[in-house]
Amino acid sequence: MSDAAARNGRPSRSSYDAVVVGGGHNGLACAAYLARAGRKVLVLERRHVLGGAAVSEELHPGFTFSVCSYVVSLLRPHIIRDLQLERHGLELIPLECSFLPLPDGRSLTRWSDPNRTRQEIARFSPRDAEVYPEFGLAMTRLARFAKQVIDEPAPDPASLDPRELFRLLRLGRAMKSFDAEMRYLNFKLMTMSAVDFLDQWFESDVLKGPMSVSGIIGTFLGVRSPGTAYVLLHHYMGEIDGAFRSWGFAKGGTGSVSNAIASAARSFGAEILTGAPVAHARIASGRTNGVVLENGDEIGAKVVVSGLDPHRTFLSLVGAQHLDADFLAGIRRFKMRGSSGKVNLAVDRLPSFTSRPGDGPHLQGDIAIAPGVDYLERAYDDAKYGDFSRRPYLNVVIPSTVDPSVAPPGKHIVSCFVQYAPYDIKEGASNWPARREAFGDAVVDTLAEYCPGLKESILYRQVLTPWDLEREFGLTEGNIFHGELSLEQLLFLRPAAGWARYRTPIDRLWICASGTHPGGGIMAAPGEIASRLLLKSGQV
Amino acid sequence: MPIPTPFHERTSALCVSLFWKDWSGYHAVRSYDTTHEREYFTLHHAAGLIDVSPLYKYEVTGPDAAAFLAYVTVKDIRRLKVGRVTYLCWCDDHGKVADDGTVSRLGQDRFRITAAEPAGAWLMQRAAGYRVQIVDVSASLAALSLQGPTSRAILKEITVGADLDALRYFGVTEASLAGIPVHISRTGYTGELGFEIWIPAQQALAAYDALMTAGQAHRIGPVGLDAMDMTRIEAGYIMNGVDYFSAHHCLLESRKSTPYELGLGRTVDLQREPFVGQEALKAEVASGSAWAIVGLVYDWDEFEALFAAVGLPPQVPAGAWRSPVPVYSEAGRQVGYATSGSWSPLLKKNLALASVRAAHAAPGTKLKIEVTVEFHRRLVTATVTKMPFYDPERKRR
Numbered sequence: 001m002s003d004a005a006a007r008n009g010r011p012s013r014s015s016y017d018a019v020v021v022g023g024g025h026n027g028l029a030c031a032a033y034l035a036r037a038g039r040k041v042l043v044l045e046r047r048h049v050l051g052g053a054a055v056s057e058e059l060h061p062g063f064t065f066s067v068c069s070y071v072v073s074l075l076r077p078h079i080i081r082d083l084q085l086e087r088h089g090l091e092l093i094p095l096e097c098s099f100l101p102l103p104d105g106r107s108l109t110r111w112s113d114p115n116r117t118r119q120e121i122a123r124f125s126p127r128d129a130e131v132y133p134e135f136g137l138a139m140t141r142l143a144r145f146a147k148q149v150i151d152e153p154a155p156d157p158a159s160l161d162p163r164e165l166f167r168l169l170r171l172g173r174a175m176k177s178f179d180a181e182m183r184y185l186n187f188k189l190m191t192m193s194a195v196d197f198l199d200q201w202f203e204s205d206v207l208k209g210p211m212s213v214s215g216i217i218g219t220f221l222g223v224r225s226p227g228t229a230y231v232l233l234h235h236y237m238g239e240i241d242g243a244f245r246s247w248g249f250a251k252g253g254t255g256s257v258s259n260a261i262a263s264a265a266r267s268f269g270a271e272i273l274t275g276a277p278v279a280h281a282r283i284a285s286g287r288t289n290g291v292v293l294e295n296g297d298e299i300g301a302k303v304v305v306s307g308l309d310p311h312r313t314f315l316s317l318v319g320a321q322h323l324d325a326d327f328l329a330g331i332r333r334f335k336m337r338g339s340s341g342k343v344n345l346a347v348d349r350l351p352s353f354t355s356r357p358g359d360g361p362h363l364q365g366d367i368a369i370a371p372g373v374d375y376l377e378r379a380y381d382d383a384k385y386g387d388f389s390r391r392p393y394l395n396v397v398i399p400s401t402v403d404p405s406v407a408p409p410g411k412h413i414v415s416c417f418v419q420y421a422p423y424d425i426k427e428g429a430s431n432w433p434a435r436r437e438a439f440g441d442a443v444v445d446t447l448a449e450y451c452p453g454l455k456e457s458i459l460y461r462q463v464l465t466p467w468d469l470e471r472e473f474g475l476t477e478g479n480i481f482h483g484e485l486s487l488e489q490l491l492f493l494r495p496a497a498g499w500a501r502y503r504t505p506i507d508r509l510w511i512c513a514s515g516t517h518p519g520g521g522i523m524a525a526p527g528e529i530a531s532r533l534l535l536k537s538g539q540v
Numbered sequence: 541m542p543i544p545t546p547f548h549e550r551t552s553a554l555c556v557s558l559f560w561k562d563w564s565g566y567h568a569v570r571s572y573d574t575t576h577e578r579e580y581f582t583l584h585h586a587a588g589l590i591d592v593s594p595l596y597k598y599e600v601t602g603p604d605a606a607a608f609l610a611y612v613t614v615k616d617i618r619r620l621k622v623g624r625v626t627y628l629c630w631c632d633d634h635g636k637v638a639d640d641g642t643v644s645r646l647g648q649d650r651f652r653i654t655a656a657e658p659a660g661a662w663l664m665q666r667a668a669g670y671r672v673q674i675v676d677v678s679a680s681l682a683a684l685s686l687q688g689p690t691s692r693a694i695l696k697e698i699t700v701g702a703d704l705d706a707l708r709y710f711g712v713t714e715a716s717l718a719g720i721p722v723h724i725s726r727t728g729y730t731g732e733l734g735f736e737i738w739i740p741a742q743q744a745l746a747a748y749d750a751l752m753t754a755g756q757a758h759r760i761g762p763v764g765l766d767a768m769d770m771t772r773i774e775a776g777y778i779m780n781g782v783d784y785f786s787a788h789h790c791l792l793e794s795r796k797s798t799p800y801e802l803g804l805g806r807t808v809d810l811q812r813e814p815f816v817g818q819e820a821l822k823a824e825v826a827s828g829s830a831w832a833i834v835g836l837v838y839d840w841d842e843f844e845a846l847f848a849a850v851g852l853p854p855q856v857p858a859g860a861w862r863s864p865v866p867v868y869s870e871a872g873r874q875v876g877y878a879t880s881g882s883w884s885p886l887l888k889k890n891l892a893l894a895s896v897r898a899a900h901a902a903p904g905t906k907l908k909i910e911v912t913v914e915f916h917r918r919l920v921t922a923t924v925t926k927m928p929f930y931d932p933e934r935k936r937r
Contacts, residue, residue: 251585403585403758
């Protein structure tokens with residue numbers, strides 16, 4: 001049984017229908033659906049804890065950190081219902097607002113209440129305040145279209161299979177509901193920079209700063225780089241309770257998402273082992289039939305499902321010798337390029353911002369350090385030439401304000417997502433450890449400018465550079481999405497043209513994580529859609 | 541014109557939304573913020589402080605107090621131990637429910653009963669021959685409900701004279717809260733770990749301040765009735781005046797309900813000395829009940845598809861609703877009506893409480909419920925589901 005297996009740290013069988021390599025949320029979701037369909041499934045996780053980059057860890061006594069990913073939005077609601085994740089401990093708490101402190105002591109807070117938001121924006125631009133809802137409506141219309149794309153396998157325009165054509169046709173029909181203006185907008189979205197796109201609506205730099213950053217999260221591009229507008233939309237697709245554009249915390253940290261999926265998977269009979277690193281897939285004549293663990297154990301499988309990113313899947317789990325040169329070159333070209341880091345702080349009191357002192361609901365959402373477009377572009381400039389941003393863009397959350405279970409009473413967790421931190425610093429990626437603390441200092445110094453007293457309140461600090469993300473969490477080059485969410489790496493091109501259906505050139509080897517359609521962001525959609533196609537394939 | 545509760549000075553300062561309602565003649569906050577969303581999550585993840593002073597409260601004392609309460613309610617209160625609370629209902633002579641509430645046994649001969657409606661006169665009319673005293677303490681006893689996972693930690697910081705770790709679900713104890721003599725019961729209307737604190741009205745503000753101060757580190761927040769209404773539906777708690785109507789006010793016989801029809805059969809101790817409504821209830825048990833209150837869960841895929849058909853994302857109600865909607869059998873015949881419901885952000889499910897003909901009340905039964913989609917009436921499948929919908933372990937542990 002699964003519990004016995006977990007206790008012994010050994011699988012209960014020598015062979016399974018499916019072995020899933022990597023216990024991140026996608027691997028677990030895939031395993032849960034396969035197990036639900038009655039298949040014998042084993043998940044092998046290298047680390048001592050499940051979740052991959054959706055993980056909670058008590059790094060300092062009493063403080064539970066969402067070590068990597070820190071907010072949940074795109075987790076597909078049908079997956080929550082299918083797997084009954086609430087029974088397995090998943091609780092989502094929406095973010096209250098988006099708070100932007102400014103260096104001059106002013107601030108802009110965008111609330112879920114539209115009137116309140118209008119009043120806030122009007123202090124900077126009465127015109128923008130009125131236009132803001134129009135923008136939201138346009139994005140929601142585009143997001144609705146996109147939503148049909150993310151819940152289905154990516155359509156393949158190169159295929160002549162009638163089913164594919166039908167799929168494209170259906171999308172085309174959805175497109176038809178757009179008037180000409182919306183269709184043009186859709187194309188602009190695909191090609192413009194985030195800032196140019198926003199310029200169509202807004203005049204205020206104070207507003208455009210925090211809005212444009214959604215376009216650069218996890219990419220090695222600046223807010224003025226073409227192609228970043230699309231990623232804005234990716235962040236508009238977040239939905240909670242059918243309402244678009246809402247983000248939330250998972251109670252107990254994002255690891256709760258993974259743990260809930262794992263618990264659901266176990267309830268369907270899946271076995272999950274931690275501390276079980278896989279050395280490579282067993283491959284003979286272009287076909288896999290199991291895996292070899294680092295300890296030498298071998299486990300047979302009808303199919304092997306990789307929850308790793310495309311680089312690690314093909315260059316490490318499979319090995320270049322089993323792949324043809326063209327495919328390999330495509331995978332090598334698939335842009336990983338980590339551009340962000342993470343600084344996690346345990347503090348002994350609630351941070352107080354100069355521009356809005358004391359406790360309040362403004363601390364219960366996300367806090368952006370993004371005072372203007374130039375600031376953000378300058379942060380990118382540092383990165384372009386191989387350095388971390390001296391004054392980076394920060395996305396800060398204090399989950400303990402709404403979920404006191406993650407910190408001791410009166411104490412708090414301050415989680416800072418930091419961009420830019422290029423994987424390839426000019427000293428070379430392997431020299432990141434020597435720069436790590438300087439990077440951490442730059443982050444804390446930046447935040448402390450808005451939040452005096454922060455430094456004195458720090459009880460513990462964890463600094464994760466892209467190099468750390470690669471080593472500890474297996475994210476190649478520290479890319480948080482298993483590959484940039486840029487247009488040329490999405491849909492039928494993710495992770496490689498012709499290979500967007502979770503199959504790989506190795507027979508019986510499947511891939512199910514964020515490096516596949518529809519991408520990253522704790523959606524669990526790749527894992528679920530992969531399981532659907534895998535079950536349909538008849539291979540298990 | 542409603543009057544203030546003993547906490548009004550504090551609650552009115554916090555209620556920036558100015559969103560109030562009349563609860564039994566008192567000003568009661570619906571939500572402190574412009575929406576109740578944050579308060580809902582405070583109840584589930586931290587601790588919410590709710591002013592429940594408008595509840596009707598009566599103290600029943602005297603050597604015959606237990607026997608008297610056993611006579612007027614459906615439960616054999618004589619078996620209730622000191623330091624325990626029980627949930628029950630009471631009926632008219634025809635076994636139709638007049639109200640529901642809790643009875644706390646504060647001492648061998650001392651009880652407190654809570655009610656949604658005035659019950660003093662009715663109780664007193666039936667007290668003849670019993671050595672009891674019935675005192676209406678509704679105004680003199682203020683009440684706060686502190687609900688949520690951190691509620692116990694908050695109370696422990698400022699309470700002496702009571703072991704709150706040992707206070708079991710539906711237990712009640714005397715305690716000194718910040719020096720104020722109070723009763724603390726492990727009860728509530730949210731389905732969460734939670735407590736109700738019964739405070740002399742003169743010391744209400746001091747108790748409120750002490751709780752808010754101690755609660756800060758545990759992320760306490762004031763919570764209004766709208767958020768509580770969502771959690772009570774998740775917990776499957778019915779409400780007098782919403783999910784059923786007190787027999788005392790019903791013009792139509794068909795509006796009245798029996799305990800069995802309300803799912804309160806478990807509170808009835810039928811085989812014992814006579815109590816009010818007993819004969820009728822015995823007859824009902826023998827012949828079977830006509831109606832049942834059930835939990836319904838909407839089919840999400842159908843619900844979503846109805847909205848998708850008109851080009852909208854699914855629109856869930858923003859809060860709990862209480863305007864009745866018809867419920868049909870799969871064959872399309874109306875078999876009942878849903879009386880209240882809520883979207884559960886926690887469960888990601890659309891929930892309703894409904895009264896249906898007994899034949900359609902078995903868990904798993906598929907019914908149809910009316911929803912309005914873009915001004916048009918539609919039907920969506922809803923499955924009869926065992927309640928509570930949400931039942932966290934911490935509530936009882």
